[in-house]
Amino acid sequence: MYIEKIQFPQDVKALSWSELDILASEVRQVLLKKLSRKGGHIGPNLGMVEATIALHYVFNSPEDKIVYDVSHQSYVHKMLTGRVDGFMDPERYDMVSGYSNPKESEHDFFTIGHTSTSISLACGLAKGRDLLGGKENVIAVIGDGSLSGGEALEGLSNVGELGSNMIIVVNDNDMSIAENHGGLYKNLRLLRETKGKAECNLFRAMGLDYIYVEEGNSVKALVEAFRKVKDAVSPVVVHIVTQKGKGFKPAEMYKEQWHYGMPFDEKTGEPKFQSSGEDYGSLTANFLLERMKSNPGLVVITAGTPTVMGFTKERRDMAGGQFVDVGIAEEHAVALASGIAARGGKPVWGVYSTFVQRTYDQLSQDLCINRNAAVIPVFCASVYGMNDVTHLGIFDIPLISNIPNMVYLAPTCKEEYFAMMSWAITQKEHPVAVRVPGLQVESRSDEIFDTDYSVLNRFRMSRAGENVAVIAVGNFYSLGESVCDKLCTERGINATLINPRYLTGLDTDMLDGLKEKHSVVITLEDGVLDGGFGEKVSRYYGGSDMKVLNFGLRKEFADRYVASELMASNHLTDVQIVQDVMAIYK
């Protein structure tokens, strides 16, 4: 196999045309074998095989610098830059991350994972080069789906002013994660239909030069195109048309399902593990679809990730005009929601914790200053969520809960989640975010939950005890139960257990009341401590005799951690918490 011999990009350059084609085919085999065992971004990488080979054939990485948007499509790049073992040797599968990573290789320039950043980051590399007198090529590789994001569009316009070398490869497979949404995609279609010849051209309108490559899965066609733009003295877009999932029939046919996937049968594409039981996405979608029938103003919004809330193609069709995918454009999503609410509708924007942080200003200005009653369920907000450093779901409490007028609710289980959602989508007073409680669906069907949350910041005391009070947020409520049980059985302390429910304010009456019989209050939250919920409790009691301990995650960018280890290193096991409590309990 040729691929085993590729240790550096120079090795690619030594191959003939026919050998390059064989290499492409080998790369696909290796990809499929690893991805069928480990899962990952399947469609995006299968589509980029030839383009990546051609980039390394023409340019001289790492002197020339290639920046991949999101970098979920950089697996082939990794194979060609000294990391092929991470794809061929099952023992070493984990040596490479799923995204570009400067710690792995000098051929990676940024740790990237969020969308629409490549053009701006690469623009910085180019500007730095110009200031310091460098001569290298700077290349941004961005998919059509990422173009809808504001940062990418800002970048496109600004590159138009750079006046020096920068090459933007637009990898157009006519797909985002799901289908594309946004008027700009009509222009991409026009460009494809006219083989790049249409006068009306988004990229030229942004002040950029432009060339079109129809055969984006032909190494030779791509090499010719890249040779044309190499060392260009002004910014140029190379618009290449590729096939997402190329070379693996199921992925070619069902592009959305095969964007990212778990392990599967390499021949048939059948998933190896069937997910069983409930998930919050489907539950949420079914709940909203049911409510839509009687509420024509209820509308579900996604920013390019429809299945985060369970809106598969079938459910999207059922929702019709009551479902809006704005493409990867989170800022627009929030402002859109604010406008819909202002007009009397009821928008629900479902979003991953890691992506809600793309909208602080819109949450604050467009939504919360205006007190428009949009609803925002926040998914995968947990130490048990995605564990790549670029996709952590542990920063949303500081981000959201310190914005005035926002109501951020933290349900502890399925039943409480839907009780809160039911209230949120009927009330008209507050912007409401709801922290979906973890990844596993936990049921507490024997408990009764409030149906009205309009009197804000009322905590719920579920066990009245004394001496020690445990305030356990959202899906850490079970941990709180466990701590209370341990305190009781092992230390004879009948602790009070509180479900705070609200992350955006304190129940000062209840906190004051605790002073009577308690000397220690602890808080447990599934997120970073800095700027979070627990600190507010500490501040409140600061001038009193109450001892307070905040449990949660320390402020750090943990990467590909094992959740149980990270929990333990943050003193988040019930055993550790009880020990810490006893150390200050008198």
Place this chain on the structure above:
Amino acid sequence: MYIEKIQFPQDVKALSWSELDILASEVRQVLLKKLSRKGGHIGPNLGMVEATIALHYVFNSPEDKIVYDVSHQSYVHKMLTGRVDGFMDPERYDMVSGYSNPKESEHDFFTIGHTSTSISLACGLAKGRDLLGGKENVIAVIGDGSLSGGEALEGLSNVGELGSNMIIVVNDNDMSIAENHGGLYKNLRLLRETKGKAECNLFRAMGLDYIYVEEGNSVKALVEAFRKVKDAVSPVVVHIVTQKGKGFKPAEMYKEQWHYGMPFDEKTGEPKFQSSGEDYGSLTANFLLERMKSNPGLVVITAGTPTVMGFTKERRDMAGGQFVDVGIAEEHAVALASGIAARGGKPVWGVYSTFVQRTYDQLSQDLCINRNAAVIPVFCASVYGMNDVTHLGIFDIPLISNIPNMVYLAPTCKEEYFAMMSWAITQKEHPVAVRVPGLQVESRSDEIFDTDYSVLNRFRMSRAGENVAVIAVGNFYSLGESVCDKLCTERGINATLINPRYLTGLDTDMLDGLKEKHSVVITLEDGVLDGGFGEKVSRYYGGSDMKVLNFGLRKEFADRYVASELMASNHLTDVQIVQDVMAIYK
């Protein structure tokens, strides 16, 4: 005068063409009289007189809904919608805010102040209308300068999918606050030069219909254009060419200076008050210009507000390629800075506190995960900064300081600010933000400040005392001094005074050391308490016997407040603080 009789938009519709022209001239007189006395956004409103009259002549506000971007150009709209007294009667000048405001009038739909939001907000109004079966026109009015912002570009693309009525009036005066930057402005120029006929058209490339109005300061031409698009069944851009500052010679000639101004002589344009003494903008610009000479990689970045860091046209010219204005595109600015730093350059992005919040995700992902050593001075971060609800400078500590890897420094005075900046622009280890200490330049020239901040989170004890310790952040350090003085003279307490310097971490050695001789620690910060600095100190001491009080601002969107009153209502006078301390001091 006609203007006195305009109580509702209907009154505009009753006028003849010649009367409308007279009205326009009266509006300008009234505007100039008020603005010469009170200051405000001069150029933008003078340019929009005819367009606003024409909008109200053709459309039926508030049934038809007009959303103004930034809304700094909505003064004329306010005059024509029942609020003319707020412009004509000096006694009532303050009854209208400088931005659109639903509390003032049913003709305003959002409280707006940040840029690039109008299209997305209006898109929400249109979507809500479609869901609920409404028929009204929805109009977004956006200046060319605001188009460079990501949220606006996301909005443009998404409107292209709406498939129903929405009208986007692009008010093109060929200016942002300063000159425009970005490749898209080449397209706007091409459109102006071809009278809208160029085939390559940004708006059409976004999937929108388009018409061009050359005479954007002719009521008649505008009325004709707006009539054409009224009740349009698909989204359309009306590109109107206006003259910024129209009708006032100084504002026509010096557009940047007259974008926003303080009171001036109505005839000559001479400012009524000469600013005297130093300001942090000019000091920063001169400092950086000096350093640029010996450091070719040092580059100053602004997102459309060059003078926040004192970069007037003259200084921009001096900096040459070492100054980059990316237009109003804050997200791109941060990613650009990260890329420049990654390539070995030293980017310095100066930004207002209120606008840095547009970049949380870029600070976290593009910059801090990558630990690139960009420098971000944050201006007007204070209760004494801008006091419009949309421009508050009190949320940056929670926003910035809870991001891992970031170093956020809070100097107390000019000398410390430049000591920190000198370190920041030479070190290569950390992304560093510096909270410029207040609006007034305070000097402590007799003190000596550290020149090296690379050992992180080392607080500085400036007065060693006992019993009570005062940790006073940044420009509240003087308040801390005053509190210590009062504690000494009035209560006989020789308090310890600490300048923490770092907002992103605690000096746990010093905090532990305080336990020996102190029973009370207080923190003072010029920002909201929630998620801020003081809460971290409270958390740290939570399990100990130390009493802690955090002083700062409560979480709220205060609007057009009097700073001294807001301070007092938050217990932020030295007298109140001493009282609060004594209430818990034993």
